[in-house]
Amino acid sequence: MLILLQLAWRNIWRSPARSGVLLAAILLGLWAGILLVAMTNGMLVQRFEKLIEREISHLQLHHPQFLVERENWMTLPEPQKLLYYLQQQSGIQAFAPRTLVDGMIQSPVTSAGVQLRGVEPEAEQQTSRLQESLTEGQYLDTTLHNPLLMGQALSEKLKVGVGNRVVLTFQDAEQELVSAAFNIVGVFEALSTGLEERQVFVPRSVLNTYLSDQLLLHEVAVVMQQQDQATLLAEELNRLFEGQQAQTWFELSPELRYISDMGSLMTWIVMGIILLALAFGLLNTLLMATFERTRELGMLLAIGMNKRRIFILITLESLLLTLTGAFLAVLLGLLSIHWLGREGINLEAIGGAAMAEFGYDSLVVPVISLQELTGIALLVVLTALLAALYPAYKALQLKPAEAVRS
DSSP states (O other): OHHHHHHHHHHHTTSHHHHHHHHHHHHHHHHHHHHHHHHHHHHHHHHHHHHIIIIIOSEEEEOTTHHHHOOTTOOOSSHHHHHHHHHTOTTEEEEEEEEEEEEEEEOSSOEEEEEEEEEOHHHHHHHHOGGGGEEEEOOOOTTSSSEEEEEHHHHHHHTOOTTOEEEEEEEOTTSOEEEEEEEEEEEEOOSSHHHHHHEEEEEHHHHHHHHOSSOOOSEEEEEESSGGGHHHHHHHHHHHOTTOEEEEHHHHOHHHHHHHHHHHHHHHHHHHHHHHHHHHHHHHHHHHHHHHTHHHHHHHHHTTOOHHHHHHHHHHHHHHHHHHHHHHHHHHHHHHHHHHHTTOEEOGGGTHHHHHHTTOOSEEOOOOOHHHHHHHHHHHHHHHHHHHHHHHHHHHTOOHHHHHHO
């Protein structure tokens, strides 16, 4: 076998120009594929983590019909009992009770429809890191009179800013219209422009005074210490508490479910296309090398080398050439990912604003896993073996007497 390996390696470099060009194509193609996969992974991972941390959380509780109907009276029953139960769970990192009301916001210039989110400032910060998203002003302070946070896009639309006053109009628990003036204390940047235009935050205690004399909760967002614990907790909550529904992020967000399901598939699609193109180049090179060595292969058959070894020889040539290019490509890809990962890849100049519209960060940190690299390596080996089949088959069809005289 060692002799066949040495012979295969020498045969590859009998035509250094042709083998060098193919090696460069394998190197550049796989390197570009690995980098593209890492960038795609980075975008999806960042999107996933930000949606979980700042918007959806691992688990949410609502009235069973609230997400569909969004009526003010669809609140969580026995909220104090529910909150006490959540406080006792060691697997919960943080949770945030919220009061959600749809209404109108009006400035001296114009008005817009919004979702009022009544939150407990400390609990909300621990759950969704709301304070870290502020671009102007200060966080919610319950000592101030009717403080309010609004998104940057909504601030520009209403032509108001920190220190200005706006009027919120909404329905209370008795379906009566209520209007109240709120003071803008801060402006935040959300995951997408749509969220910035739609959401405003106020202290839950302040909003509750306008809605009812009883505690009203429409939503509780829960962040787990371990993501895989969310399903078990949701099942337990649905069993213990009637009149409410606990759902994990997987049930709440079709987008995140799509990211989770399709993220790995994207890797194989991209690499499959690249390797398919490389397979044709490899097939062409091996076929040309086989035809050029017709007399040589005929002599090997004539002096007693069996056809199985001829087949192994051509297969080894394909494997050695492909694996050499793949090794260099993986090495170059890992170095590139490490270098680019230190500061990230800034895509702002080539569509950063459009990416922000859909909630994707314009600064991408490439990521690739060992499992994906292992899968790419297996695909490379499979490609090399498949590309060698036809040239090896043609070599096996040679008749020694005819090949030697050619």
